[in-house]
Amino acid sequence: xxxxxxxxxxxxxxxxxxxxxxxxxxxxxxxxxxxxxxxxxxxxxxxxxxxxxxxxxxxxxxxxxxxxxxxxxxxxxxxxxxxxxxxxxxxxxxxxxxxxxxxxxxxxxxxxxxxxxxxxxxxxxxxxxxxxxxxxxxxxxxxxxxxxxxxxxxxxxxxxxxxxxxxxxxxxxxxxxxxxxxxxxxxxxxxxxxxxxxxxxxxxxxxxxxxxxxxxxxxxxxxxxxxxxxxxxxxxxxxxxxxxxxxxxxxxxxxxxxxxxxxxxxxxxxxxxxxxxxxxxxxxxxxxxxxxxxxxxxxxxxxxxxxxxxxxxxxxxxxxxxxxxxxxxxxxxxxxxxxxxxxxxxxxxxxx
Ligand SMILES: [Zn+2]
Numbered sequence: 417x418x419x420x421x422x423x424x425x426x427x428x429x430x431x432x433x434x435x436x437x438x439x440x441x442x443x444x445x446x447x448x449x450x451x452x453x454x455x456x457x458x459x460x461x462x463x464x465x466x467x468x469x470x471x472x473x474x475x476x477x478x479x480x481x482x483x484x485x486x487x488x489x490x491x492x493x494x495x496x497x498x499x500x501x502x503x504x505x506x507x508x509x510x511x512x513x514x515x516x517x518x519x520x521x522x523x524x525x526x527x528x529x530x531x532x533x534x535x536x537x538x539x540x541x542x543x544x545x546x547x548x549x550x551x552x553x554x555x556x557x558x559x560x561x562x563x564x565x566x567x568x569x570x571x572x573x574x575x576x577x578x579x580x581x582x583x584x585x586x587x588x589x590x591x592x593x594x595x596x597x598x599x600x601x602x603x604x605x606x607x608x609x610x611x612x613x614x615x616x617x618x619x620x621x622x623x624x625x626x627x628x629x630x631x632x633x634x635x636x637x638x639x640x641x642x643x644x645x646x647x648x649x650x651x652x653x654x655x656x657x658x659x660x661x662x663x664x665x666x667x668x669x670x671x672x673x674x675x676x677x678x679x680x681x682x683x684x685x686x687x688x689x690x691x692x693x694x695x696x697x698x699x700x701x702x703x704x705x706x707x708x709x710x711x712x713x714x715x716x717x718x719x720x721x722x723x724x725x726x727x728x729x730x731x732x733x734x735x736x737x738x739x740x741x742x743x744x745x746x747x748x749x750x751x752x753x754x755x756x757x758x759x760x761x762x763x764x765x766x767x768x
Contacts, residue, residue, distance in 0.1 A: 599627060
């Protein structure tokens with residue numbers, strides 16, 4: 417009697433299962449009209465993450481919003497960087513072109529030196545300003561000389577120290593000849609470079625630094641003209657950045673072309689805490705004087721702590737090169753020791 421009953425039970429179970437599947441499929445088809453999963457996501461997202469945004473702002477909304485905030489921050493940083501208060505050197509396009517629009521101006525190859533700017537988080541804006549406020553220096557310059565004009569210094573105990581300086585290079589032939597003479601005599605000097613000459617002769621410049629000499633900034637165009645602020649900024653900062661890009665040297669030494677302190681560029685350099693390096697010994701090698709006369713002129717006005725003005729660039733300085741060995745010898749005979757300008761500044765007080 418068990419067997420027929422069991423068969424009937426199996427048939428019953430089968431029928432019930434079929435019915436259940438049929439009912440389920442009918443229910444599913446009925447429920448299929450809306451899209452419940454999507455709707456649920458939108459709703460839960462809206463509640464947990466989004467402030468009162470309309471339901472139409474779906475999942476993509478917060479993703480769109482993040483980059484737009486970042487772009488705003490960058491704009492505000494850039495515009496601040498270009499302001500007069502903080503003439504950031506890393507934005508060469510932000511500085512107005514110089515009146516001397518030579519080919520060097522348009523061909524100026526400087527890339528932003530501080531890639532930090534685009535990487536920094538938005539709240540580090542103040543740090544960025546702090547970095548650019550100081551010129552920065554590879555050389556130690558005593559704080560008493562920051563932003564000051566120096567013609568010579570008063571060395572401690574009147575030590576016979578003297579600083580030879582060479583302006584307007586780098587320059588083909590002459591600079592290398594000067595380097596050879598300095599090396600032969602085992603002495604260091606200081607070179608004040610013109611940006612456009614540095615751009616033309618980077619290899620010569622690198623040799624100057626490799627030989628251990630100090631470097632100063634002598635503007636980009638060597639112009640004597642009155643400069644408005646953007647021009648002064650460009651003249652000084654572009655040259656500073658090219659010096660850094662070419663040699664890795666950051667210099668806070670500045671010498672105004674022609675020694676002119678009133679045309680705007682020296683004022684800007686002072687504001688940037690550069691030390692304005694003038695001279696107290698001028699043999700006048702920019703005039704057609706013989707080597708003999710140049711030697712005599714240097715020796716006649718030599719004093720402890722003095723700074724000698726000479727030129728290795730900007731024209732023909734054959735007589736300067738010719739006068740140099742004898743000038744060195746004569747000064748050594750008088751007991752002078754040759755130092756770079758940064759070394760000189762460490763040895764004494766300002767005496768103008
Ligand atoms: Zn000069």
